[in-house]
Each structure stands twice: as C-alpha cells, then as structure tokens.
Amino acid sequence: MCNHKIRTRYAPSPTGYMHVGNLRTALYAYLIAKHENGTFILRIEDTDQERYVEGAVDVIYNTMKITGLIHDEGPDKGGPVGPYVQSERKPIYMEYAKKLVDKGEAYYCFCSKERLDMLKANAEALKRPFKYDKHCMHLSKEEVEEKLAAGVPYVIRQNNPTEGTTTFDDVIYGTISVDNSELEDMILIKSDGYPTYNFANVVDDHLMGITHVVRGSEYLSSSPKYNRLYEAFGWDIPVYVHCPPIMKDAQHKLSKRNGDASFEDLIAKGYLKDAVMNYIALLGWNPGNTQEIFSLEELVNIFDYRQINKAPAIFDPIKLKWMNGEYIRKLTLEEFHEMALPYYKEAIKNSNIDLMKVSKLLHTRTEVLGEIPEQIDFFDVLPEYSNDLYIHKKMKTNLENSLESLEKVLPLFETIENWDFNTLHDSILKLVEEMGIKNGVMLWPIRTALSGKAFTPGGAFELAEILGKEESIRRIKIGIDKLKNA
Template sequence: MKKVRTRFAPSPTGYMHIGNLRTALFEYLIAKHEDGDFILRIEDTDQERLVEGAVDIIYDTMKAVGLNHDEGPDIGGDFGPYVQSERLSMYKGYADQLVELGGAHYCFCSEEEIEAQRKEAESLGISFKYDDPCKHISIEEARKRIADGEKYVVRQTIKANGETYFDDEVYGRIEVDNSTLDESVLLKSDGFPTYNFANIIDDHQMQISHVVRGNEYLSSTPKYNLIYQAYGWDIPTYVHVPPVMKDEQHKLSKRNGDASFQDLVKKGYLPEAILNYIALLGWAPESEQEIYSLEELIKVFDIKRISKSPAIFDIDKLTWMNGMYLRAMSEEKFYETVKPY
C-alpha cells in the first residue's frame, strides 16, 4: 500500500484563519493515523497578496499547536524545494508537455477580447465561459508566434462532450458535464503558474496521497483530474471538507473581523483548547468524549466521520472547553500561563 502523505499548503497572506488551521489539523491526523508523512509547503505564487512576516506566523502557529511537519522549507526533505516561488523554473516545462499531450494550448487573446465575450454573455444573461479561438491554432504556428515575441498564456483544453467524475471521501461520487467546465489559464504571461496548475504539479512531484481542501473546490476538481489523466498520473484521494461558519449564512472570515488563531490566543484561549475545539468542527468521534489530546485524536480520527454540513463556530463552547483545560492544569503551570495577562 502506498504511504499516506498529506500536505498543508498555505499562502503567506496574513494571520492563520481558523478554517485553514482546521484543514491543517485534518491533514495531520489523516497522515499520522496511518503512520504517514505530513508536509508543509508554502504557496507564494500570488505575489500581489503576500504579507511581510506571514511565513513566520505559519511556523509559529503550527509549533504552538504541535502540528509538527516531517518535511518543509525550514527542515528540508527529499521532495524540495517546499516554497513554490523556488520551483518556478519547472512549471513551464510541464505546461509545454501538457500542450504536447493535448491537455492544454497556447492562447494569444488580449484582455479586451476576453472582456468583450464576458460582456456579451452578461447582456444575454448567460453564465460566462470563455470560448477560446486559439485552441484551433496548430502547435507549430503557436510556437512560431511565441518565437516572434508574442505574449501568450497556457490555457487548459477541455473537450466539450462527455462527463468527468471523481469519488470524494466526504461527498461520494461527483459527476460533471465537461461542457460546463471553463478552460482556465494554467501558466500566466509572466511565466508564473496559476494556483490550480502549480498545485497539481507539486502534489504529483511530492507524492501526495490525500488532498484535503474546502468544498468550494469540488467544482474545479474535475478539471484537475483531466490534467492528471493527460499526464497519465495517479489521482490522489480527495477529502473535501465543509466550511467553518460564523452563523447559518456567513462563513468565518478575517475580512469580516472574525477571530484568527492569533486573536484567540491574545484573548487568553489556550492553543491546545483551540485545536481540540476545531477538531470537532465538522468531524465527530464515535464516543461522547469531547476533551482530546493530539495523541488521542490521532488514534481515533476517521475520515468517514467528517460531516458534509457546514460547522458553526461557537465561541461559548470554546470558552467552556478552555475552562476545562485551565482547571486541569497544575498550579505552577496555571500561574505561568496567566502571568502575562
């Protein structure tokens, strides 16, 4: 049986969002339950959104909650580099190979041409899906235009007929009509890969067996699979998890001023209580037990018990749990813990 390898691949864009931390925790538990490897990869290809010092926040958070990675930028490993911007030189080769295999094409369209199609779709009241005339250009002609210095992107090629399906560990079998899938850009005109493309290449190269991510990616997963199939690569096991919500309607989000991990710690919540609480957001153990150490979570964690429904973040429940942890401390530890406050 293939070794279980999961990865936490955050973008260094600020504080650690509670939903992100829960994804990291689930990935860690899936790997460790099977004596597998847990990898940390920094996804910094979206250069505009990078925040100074955010990589340190990722390291500090993981350390504070005890999610120790087996491979990563700071400790190395056999599958590095573990920072996407240090892997840039290889994505273009993969993109060119995908064009050869018929899974992508070179696109020379300007923003104006794409915008004109978008406006037309809006005026007709239909959802926009770019119909790219460039996919009818032969590879030879496209290469000549590139050699002549024309700007281009590499865009996925999707045959309009047929269906693509995948099996998800949480949501079961999902089938999608290929005609509904848009042909996204894989390599931008500046040579940077898009998040979607870099992810596939890195996961394949790092031999990731289980991909855990938010259920908002369910709709793009069929497109990823078409790329895996074009290369003839093994498709990972997918675990799509429901979002963490503030209430019935609103997702937890830093933009709306919802607490990050750092904010909660500042308010006096203990890292181990936060981790224990978020483990139970969207996942249920078989027993009624609610207080778990990380070691106990590793033993009992089962993917099959992840819920399909969104989980609501309840600060009162976290406060109760935090109290349980505080009361269980020795007087010395309690004194050390509350002294800074």
Template sequence: MTKKIRTRFAPSPTGYMHIGNLRTALFEYLIAKHEGGDFLLRIEDTDQGRKVEGAVDIIYDTLKQVGLNWDEGPDIGGDFGPYVQSERLGMYKGYAEELVKTGHAHYCFCSEEDIEEQRKEAESLGISFKFQDPCKHLSQEEIQSRLDAGEPYVIRQTIENVGDTYFDDEVYGRIEFDGDLLDEQILLKSDGFPTYNFANIIDDHTMNITHVVRGNEYLSSTPKYNLIYDAYGWQRPTYVHVPPVMKDEFHKLSKRNGDASFQDLVAKGYLPQAVINYIALLGWAPPTEQEIYSLEELIEVFDVKRISRSGAIFDIDKLTWMNGMYLRNMSEDEYYETVASYLEKAVQGPYDRREIAKIIQPRIDVLNQIEESVDFFDQPGEYDLEMYRHKKMKSTPETALVALQAVRGVLEQMDTWTAESVHETLLALPKELEMKNGQVLWPVRTALSGKQFTPGGAIEIAFILGKEEALKRIDVAIERLQAAQAEC
C-alpha cells in the first residue's frame, strides 16, 4: 500500500513573505495535491528572538490570497498537533535525551568563549574550523555532577566514525559526503528550546511528513539530519532540494537587500494569482510552452522531476507581462471589481468609472499604473503646443487648429451623447476635412487629456468626459493655438 503523500510548509514568523519562501510553499503544495495528499502548515518559532509581531497573520493571509489552503495547521487543527513549535516544547527534550542515552548526542558545557578560542586557533593555522568538543570525553559521573550543580548546557549531536555517506535527492540525484567532516550541531539550546535543525526532524517524523522540500543550501546539512533519523530507526523522508530564486546571475533575491516580498508586489498592484503563476515557473519547467496556469492546472501537470538544479532569475518585466495577461483575461465585471478602489482614488469627477475601466483594461499591466494613466479626467496635463506636432499622425499645430475648430462645431450640434454617436461623428469628420484620421483625432486627444499617452483614444475620452467638459477643453486648446499663431 502506497503511503499517503504529506508535505509541510514550516515558516518562521519573522516578517514578510519572501518570494523564495512562497515558491517553496507552492512546490510543497503541488507535490502533495498532485498525488491527492495533504499539505500542512506548521509555525517554527523556536528562535524567539527573531519573532515579529503579526508575522503569523501575514503567513495565513499570504497563503489564503494565493489559494494554498492547508489541510492541517494551527488555526484548523488536525490529528498531529499542536502545529506551533513553541507549543510542542515538552517533547523535544525527551527526544534529545534519548539520543544521549544511545550515544548519538552528548551534553556540552562549553561556553561561547571556549568555542571562539578554538575558532581563532584554526584561523591562525589556516585550517577550516570544526569544533572539537572536549565534553564528549567527560565521565558519566562528571556530567551528572555538573548537571546537578545547575551548570548551563546544550545537547550536541555526536558524529564519529561515519565515513563516506550519501543520500538521494529528487532534484540533485545522489549526493555523497565524507561524514567525518560534518560538524556536531546543537540539538537543544541552553534555554531548553530545540534548534531549528533538530525540531523540524522530530516534527516531520511525528507528523508523518513524507516529502521535505527546502532550499538547496540545506544539502550540506542533510547528512546530519539523516544520522538523527537513523539513530532513532526512523525512515528518512523523500528530499526535494530546490535552487534559489536569484536577483541576478550572482545574487540571491533577498528582502534584506531591498528586493520585493510578496506583500510589496501586491502593494505595487500585482495580482496574487499572477505572482503565484509566475513563481511556479521559477526553477520549474512546464511540459509544454504554456505559461498562464491556474492553480488547478498546476496541480494537474506538476512533476518534481522538472525542477531545475540551477537558480532562476526573478524577472520583474516578465511578471509585469503576466500580470497584464491576467488583467486582460478578466470579464468586464471581474475587472471592474478589481480596479474599482483604484479608480475611486484616481478619479474624483462625475465620470462613469465602468467606462473608464473598459478603456484601461487592454492597456494596464499593473494596478498601480491606473492613477497616473487616468488622472487627466479630473485635470488635463500641462502640455506644450508642440505636442500637436506628430510626424506619424501628420499633425502640426496649424492643422490641429483647423481640426479642433471643426470638431468643436460638430460636437456642439450633437443632441445625443452616446459612445456610438461620438464615434460616428468624429470618424466622419476627417473625410469632410480631407484630412487623415490622425490629423483630427490626435489633436482631440491632446486637447482633452494634455498627454501623449492615454489608455483610450480621442473618441472614448470625449464620450466619458461628456459634452460640456469636452467642449470646454477643446475651447481652451483652440484659444492657445490661436494665440500662438498670432504671435508668429
């Protein structure tokens, strides 16, 4: 009988959700759900000094926004709780002491000064530092005496006579190590808290985790983890080490270096579903040329064997393109619901925001572009009259004045102001004036918006502004052009 796949996302509550962490959560989710398994959420808060207030809520909110719903976790419970490490403290000490009894760990009473002295000696000799713990050689009587005296201690892993060792990874294949080079890591700290490296082993085993997904920086630590699994006689999990998300060819993406977190991207106007789609493709190759995937489609096609061994560069331009695709593929109602709050802030005048949404949908890639692109509805931009000169449109300030005077005349005579009537009226004019379309429409768009680039053309903008406002702006443009010509 095949064992049910169980994966876990085990973040530390230390701040915003980094893109690399979110991608790890996504891969864990996809591995489990592709096989009909369970995805768990566990909060690893053993490092109390780095814990940030509100960070747990950020973890919950982020996963919910992108649709990575967990089957077990701190908020919903499950058969293997508690799902917060600080609530599981009672169990770790017993597991650590069991390793001491079997000779796979030992009590260490060394101070930081003792360790630092060895480190400096290694540096002076020009050799790599590996702590040689003198406490391994203490007699049972001396150990007990020091424990009874209340001396502070840690429990440190014991690694001796391991020799060559290896493990198999789903991404990197067989990894071989000289076990005797492994450093003896701390398992239980002097404050009674387990280290991350120890606690996650105990938790993964007791929660029946089958697949451990983490960054490839943990490849070198895995042999030490395996020694602990072996010491208990436990089955090792399936390892999936993933490459880093890179800022460029040489630097990892890092919040510490000012790179965007998931929350930063959402604040800048990127859609959660576009972000999760994009990061799925960072270090994972889909089976076809398809790039736009729903989460359900990703579950269907995800194959861990298609994860790359090399780092993937985070390309904000590619994400922006993908975000634009998501926005353009929305229905009119869904799009309006998405952009309504942005339009509410950007446009104060009495204009139909649904109509504005229609003209920006094909042209906006990121939601934060909206305000700048539509601010002319409330107040046209300050522009130079040379803007009427457009080589491609064959427009000049002189032809613009002729066109705007004619436009003003036909618009003033209109009795009904609909999108269709404005469209029909303005498109009929170039032929009457024996002008190109651009020679008429470019000056109108310039006069109405004061901008070279707008999300809609002259016809859409005129309709949304309404007859009175459109005529008012065209009058201002005509006066300015006439005054400029009079000066020549």
C-alpha cells in the first residue's frame, strides 16, 4: 500500500456521451483525491480506435468544466507523467510488453484468425468458455525471431498460470479469489500495435503513480488479470474501489442504448448541474446520516469511499426531480429568472407579459426548468378547452354557478382602475362576500376562464394580474360565451 500522496484518475474513452455512471466514477475519483488534498488526473483512453467518436473529447472537457471536477493534470494542462492521451503513448506499451516477454510473463502469438475461430468453435461445441491454448508459448526463440523477421502479424499475450489461485482485495467487495484455470492469456498488444484497454490501464496507472483506482464493479472479474500484471512487473498494486452498478430498476442497468438520460440530456431537460452531481454522489454512497443536500465542497470534506455500498443503486427520477426542486428554491429570484428566461421565450411571444411576475409565480413551484413552457403557454394564447374544466367537486362548481360567477365578475373587472394583485384580491373577495358564496365558486371559474387549464402555477388573482386588464376581460367574455352555449 502506498503511503505517499493520493493520486486518482478519471480515464474515459471518447465514445460520445457522458453517462451517469461515467460521471459518478469521475466524481468519486475526484472526491477521493481532494478529500486527502491529493491529485486528480484526466487521461483519455482512445486505444480502441474503432469506437472513437469525433468531438467526444470536447464533451469530456466541457462536462468536467461545467461540473467543477477540475483536474490537476491532463492532456490540456500537461503534468509530470504525460502524455495523458493513450494513443500518444503507443511506444511505451510496446516497450513494457517486451519486458514481460523477456521475463517469460508474456509471449508473441502468431495464430491466424482461422486457427482461433476453430478453437472457439470447438469450445462452443464442448460448451466450455473459450480459452487460448498457449500454442505459441511453446515456440522456440529462433522460431519467434524468424516469424518476426518475416513480418508475420502477431499479438502479445499475457502468460497466466493454469494452476493455483489469484487473490485480490477490493475496498468495497472485500477479498476475492479466482482459480487461475479461469484466467485467459489475454492479449496485451493487438495486431495493429495498439495496447488492449486492460494492459494500457495497468501500465499507465503505474507510470502515473495512481494510488486508488475507481471503476465500475463490472471490472471486478478482470482484476486478477491486472494484479498478475502488477506482480509480473514487480509493481505496487493500487487500492481498488469498485462501485456498484447504477440500475434503472431491479433488472435493467441504466444505459444510453435504452434511452436513459446522459448528463447532457439531463441538463437539456432543465436539471441544474449541482443537483445532478449531488444526486449522483448518493447513487451507491451515503454519508451515514440523514443529510441529502451537499455542495461539492461539502462532499469533498465528508466523502469516505469506504462507505460505498455493494448493492446496486437504483436511479430514481422522482428523487432527482425532488432534489432539483430543492436546488431551484435555493436560487435567488434573480438567478431563477435568468435561468428561466430561455424557457419563457419558448412559450411566451406576447411582449405585454411581465416575465419577472411569472418568475415570482414559478420560482417555488418549479422542479425542472424544462417543464416551464407547458405550464405557462396559456399566458401567450388561450388554449382550446372543454367546459368540463369548470366542474370541480371540491370547489363545488358546476356549469350554472360558474356562469353566474363569471357574469358577476365581468363588470367588476371593467371598473377596476388600479390593476394589481391586492386590488384584484380585495375586490373579488368583497364580491364573493356580497354573493354569499364560497371562495372556490368564484375563483375556480375565473382561473379556468383565464387559463383554459386544469393546473396552473398560480391562482385567479396572480393570473389576472399577469394577463392584464384587457386580456383578462377578453378571456372572461370567451368563458361566458362558452358556458352560455353549453
């Protein structure tokens, strides 16, 4: 175990989106380093050239920047152990693979695709997992040199023992032992000269001084192979922190392929980045108390990776929505207004609407910014609506008393000079008193006539104030006509 400064890394492959699981890995690696004043490194793992997506590296940089997971070393910043992009480190991997060949811990394999396909077909017929049969390990040094000189294509494979067991410790899952008979002689260097993901990972983590490796639990089964590489080189094994999978439900993992949201999708839907990060932190980890709202600074102070759970974490959109609502309420009215403006402009084209008044209405009632347009579109244009909306059991309204309420409030609206919330409130409630009816019998029909919706972010007084005198009167008249013709 290393006593020196903690160094963690986030090592994404540039394949497009920033999945929630990837972001959690980045967050946990960041928190482990920063909790101990350590170093957080960004490394781009682009050795799988076929999966490389144009522009994906920018997605990684932008996400790190937006979320505040600022790396100390990386491709854009440099550092003492660069380069930080795997495709630029190609000669390093070959050099280290050859060191293993010299030690007898790896070997050149010249088998053709046809031979490997035949082995696979045999394994399938016998219903056994496919394992390379070490055929090329038995080639003499001369035979190997002859083939290399002749330019025969090759890969370099790890030479794993077939007997005994390999044991490793994981902080979350404890001690895990694997029979060596299950270990495959995995390829370290592919025929195109690029390293495999597993090999590049081990070499880079060692050369970059990584002390704690944070990754998903799907890599647990590969860990014995990693450890055999560390041991073959005589290197220290880092602390492994395998995180539980993030599930959509009890059966299905969260995945972009199933249409589950990536970080960009959540931001586009109107979730706040701080709420998303806070929520992701709690997917598989808890602080050991009932606190649920944490800033990044608070997480850095409190985060202890030993408290990560083994059990899969369920991604609960309802919980995320609740948390986002909490974050929105913590904004000042001005901050909320600024964030909501693009959504208002989508739904309200009428320049007479005072958008700041809309913000006052929505600030404490909004959970996700993306839901704003459908909540407020009626301010712009009164939608088509059915008279059934006037019938409300709890408010004790029906078509008859709704019509009566609207017919009484129309002349009142026409006489109000000072059109603001307080005047509307006092005048309408005075009318309610004079008529000897319950408040709801008057307010529900007004709200329905003004909005044409069953749910609105505010009540009759707020809606009338925002719509203004002229538009409110126009809509009340439409309501009266609709009810008369019912």
